[in-house]
Amino acid sequence: MPISIRTIHDQLELKGKRVLVRVDFNLPMDENGKITDTTRLEATEPTIRYLIQKEARVILLSHLGRPKPNEHDERLKMDEVAKTFSQIFKIPIKKMDKCFGKEVDQAITNLKNGEVILLENTRFHCEEEKNDPQFTKTLASYGDLFVNDAFGAAHRAHSSNVGIADFLPTYAGFLLEKEIKVLTALLETPERPLVFLVGGAKIDTKIGVLEHFLGKADTVLVGGGLANTFIHASGYDVGNSLCEKDKENLAKRLMAECVDFHERFLIPTDVIVSDKIAEDAKTFTLAIENVPKDLKILDIGPKTIEKYLQIIQKAKTVVWNGPPGLYEFTPFARGTKSIAKGLSNLQTTTILGGGDTVDAIRKFGHSFKEFSHVSTGGGAMLEFLEGKELPGVKIVTMAK
Ligand code: ADP
Ligand code: MG
Numbered sequence: 001m002p003i004s005i006r007t008i009h010d011q012l013e014l015k016g017k018r019v020l021v022r023v024d025f026n027l028p029m030d031e032n033g034k035i036t037d038t039t040r041l042e043a044t045e046p047t048i049r050y051l052i053q054k055e056a057r058v059i060l061l062s063h064l065g066r067p068k069p070n071e072h073d074e075r076l077k078m079d080e081v082a083k084t085f086s087q088i089f090k091i092p093i094k095k096m097d098k099c100f101g102k103e104v105d106q107a108i109t110n111l112k113n114g115e116v117i118l119l120e121n122t123r124f125h126c127e128e129e130k131n132d133p134q135f136t137k138t139l140a141s142y143g144d145l146f147v148n149d150a151f152g153a154a155h156r157a158h159s160s161n162v163g164i165a166d167f168l169p170t171y172a173g174f175l176l177e178k179e180i181k182v183l184t185a186l187l188e189t190p191e192r193p194l195v196f197l198v199g200g201a202k203i204d205t206k207i208g209v210l211e212h213f214l215g216k217a218d219t220v221l222v223g224g225g226l227a228n229t230f231i232h233a234s235g236y237d238v239g240n241s242l243c244e245k246d247k248e249n250l251a252k253r254l255m256a257e258c259v260d261f262h263e264r265f266l267i268p269t270d271v272i273v274s275d276k277i278a279e280d281a282k283t284f285t286l287a288i289e290n291v292p293k294d295l296k297i298l299d300i301g302p303k304t305i306e307k308y309l310q311i312i313q314k315a316k317t318v319v320w321n322g323p324p325g326l327y328e329f330t331p332f333a334r335g336t337k338s339i340a341k342g343l344s345n346l347q348t349t350t351i352l353g354g355g356d357t358v359d360a361i362r363k364f365g366h367s368f369k370e371f372s373h374v375s376t377g378g379g380a381m382l383e384f385l386e387g388k389e390l391p392g393v394k395i396v397t398m399a400k
Contacts, residue, residue, distance in 0.1 A: 003184065003397040003398070005176075005397050007174070007396075008050060014055065016055065016056075017144045017145055018143045019051055019057065019144070020061060020139070020145070020164060021044075021047065021048070021051065021058060021059065022153070022164070023047075024043075024153055025040065025041055025064060025081045025085075025118075026040065026065065027040060027041060029065070029080070034080070035080055035081070037358075039358060039376065041084060043376050044173070044175055046173075046174040047149045047174045047175060048116065052114045057111040057113060059108060059116075059117055059143060060117065062078070062081070062150065063121055064077075064081065064123070065123070077121060078121055081118070082118050085118070091116060094117040096118065096119050096120055097120055099120045099160075104142070122139075122159065137167060144168070145171065146165055146171070147171050148165070148171075148172060148173065148176055149173025149176050151375070152377045152378070153380065153392060154390040155379050155380040155388075155390050157392075161392050162391045162392055175376065176392070179384075182372075183385065186319065186349075190216075191317050192316055193218040193316055194217045195219045195221065195311055195318045196213040196318075196319050197220075197223070197320045198223070198321055199223035199323050199336075200225065201225040201322075202226060203226040203247045204244070206321070208382065209382045210222075211254065213319070213385070217264075219266065220265045222265070222267050223300045223335060224322050225241070226244075226322070227268055229244045229248060230255070230267045232251075233252045233255065234255070236289060236291065237291055238291055239293050239296060239297070240294060241295075241298075266307070268304040270285060270287050270304055271299065271301050272301055273285075274298055275295055275296070281331045285302065308342075309338065312346075313342070316349065318343060318346075318350050319352075320343060320352045320357060321352070321354045321381070322354055322357060323336040323360050324339055327356075340364050344370035345370050349372045349373075351371075353374070353376075361374070
């Protein structure tokens with residue numbers, strides 16, 4: 001069904017308005033609390049600059065990590081995020097130590113037009129994930145309008161990204177709008193041939209989208225840990241590899257449903273194997289028929305890479321989610337590196353998403369400009385592509 005999105009462009013009067021903006025500042029951090037990737041933060045820039053330019057009073061809300069309920073884990077406070085925000089955007093930001101209470105009330109009352117404040121991690125309160133009406137109402141009381149720009153959280157119906165919409169006029173920020181438009185066009189009017197390349201660790205997280213694309217894509221290319229289950233289900237030994245034997249019936253069913261299976265659904269024909277996962281691991285390239293009992297499959301092999309790249313080169317649209325190998329270690333990175341390179345700077349529409357997929361393209365030196373669209377959603381993108389209605393999207397759309 002065609003959808004229309006309510007965006008901040010539709011709200012003409014922003015001057016002096018308190019605009020609550022739900023952003024996705026859930027940035028990856030290392031064990032010392034140092035931010036390792038600022039992609040999601042940078043992606044919110046158009047919305048935030050627009051609101052400042054329109055002289056709105058901007059109140060930012062986000063979750064960060066997975067704190068234990070009602071435990072204020074110091075490492076998950078938003079201080080580093082606020083610092084990074086002002087360094088990157090050169091915009092002053094006031095960071096609050098709570099997400100509600102007297103000090104927040106006061107700071108918002110004093111907030112001037114064009115100024116920005118950031119509330120503390122919303123997940124410090126267990127009410128957030130329960131979409132608790134009282135908590136939601138308190139958050140909503142800080143705004144005259146609500147802008148949702150957190151695509152990465154759109155598959156969850158929590159207080160700060162969905163609940164608030166019950167209390168305030170709600171609009172999509174520019175990032176959310178772009179994600180919805182690109183992914184809707186991909187589902188509804190893809191230029192063909194459409195190729196779906198899926199990798200990553202487990203079948204479980206990808207099965208929905210895999211099934212959906214089997215009916216939609218011209219070709220599905222499988223790599224990564226999840227390919228092992230299909231390899232095993234096809235009757236080959238996968239040695240010591242990651243393999244979900246309990247998902248084998250599912251894998252068999254999917255393969256059986258695909259009547260023209262061998263042309264449309266490809267699994268690796270050769271693989272990189274090793275006995276250990278380490279930087280100095282010794283590797284072998286083997287046909288899938290020859291994987292011995294004591295070794296692990298950790299990447300797709302050169303023939304598979306070549307075949308997949310040939311198919312990609314003939315495509316008009318390529319969607320890629322999940323690295324085809326254990327790219328974190330150099331001996332198993334070649335498949336992921338080659339796919340990233342093969343997809344970069346194509347005339348084709350290239351759509352990428354997934355935390356590790358995006359991490360991999362950065363790691364291998366690609367910039368986002370080399371692809372048509374790099375989604376800020378991992379789980380959210382997968383659910384959207386499965387055809388599910390995401391609660392964070394529903395609140396900004398109207399059926400036509
Ligand atoms: P994304 O975050 O892009 O959606 P996933 O989280 O599904 O991707 O999977 C990424 C992980 O899958 C990476 O840590 C990668 O090392 C791992 N992986 C890829 N291939 C294999 C394999 N053959 N065996 C084990 N792990 C793998
Ligand atoms: Mg991941």
